[in-house]
Amino acid sequence: MTSSHDPHLNLGTDPRVLLATSLNRFVEHGPDEPVTRRVRELFLRRTELSRTELAKSEAADVADLQGLSIGHVEALFSIYDDACFAGFLSHDLPNGARGKPSFRFSQRMTSAAGKTTRRRLDRAGCESDPFEICEIAISIPLLFGWSATDPGPPPRVSGLVCTDRLDVFQRILEHEILHLAEMRAFGDSSCTSKRFRIVAFQLFGHLTSKHELRRTPDPALAHSGIRTGDRVRFEFRGERHEGRVKRITRRATVLVDDPDGREYADGGRYQKFYVPLHMLERID
């Protein structure tokens, strides 16, 4: 059965109108089914796929977001766009606004976990025909300030308890996606407005617009000179281990030779440890 309301059949219609219609519909009814869980599953499945393609690269620990790239942010964004807005967040607008937003990781944002901004740019030599681009920035110190293995209570983001970093990341992105949708549909957006709060609740179950996240310690202090590729020594549950640093975020991912460990792309078998940087001692 085809429906005349299927937005895919109305590509000629102004995407702003369609976005405004969906936002208003969410205010009234909410989505047909909870979006967040479904998006999480789709994202994990897709990332799982790319993991197979990359032949067991170390982008392995997906829920902890090890190896997170802008490509992952784009993938997650487009799953939300399809699931919530029939892809209309990515359509160019008749007012010259570009479709897909650009994404950026920020090392310097330490009070806001995410930020959505619009910029009107003049085309060279043609000031009467400006175009607009949107950018979503994600704070790395806040996103990586907590890990599911940390002791103590997990953080609440948008009023929801997060079980892992992917949860944190989803809450942050959901909030920014709503800002983006409102900006595109209505020209501006505020997360203190009633409409924003209702849609955030109906669509994603968000209870507040606040994020309670710790930030990572100053990376310059934390790294204590240890770099990716260094051979290191550390102690875990009373046992000494030696391995090589594969990645550094707030903690280091260290691969230790282990004949029973998982096989990696370089043919070696390793056991993987996440070690706070101050517990590592460099060898050589």
Ligand SMILES: [Zn+2]
């Ligand atoms: Zn906001």
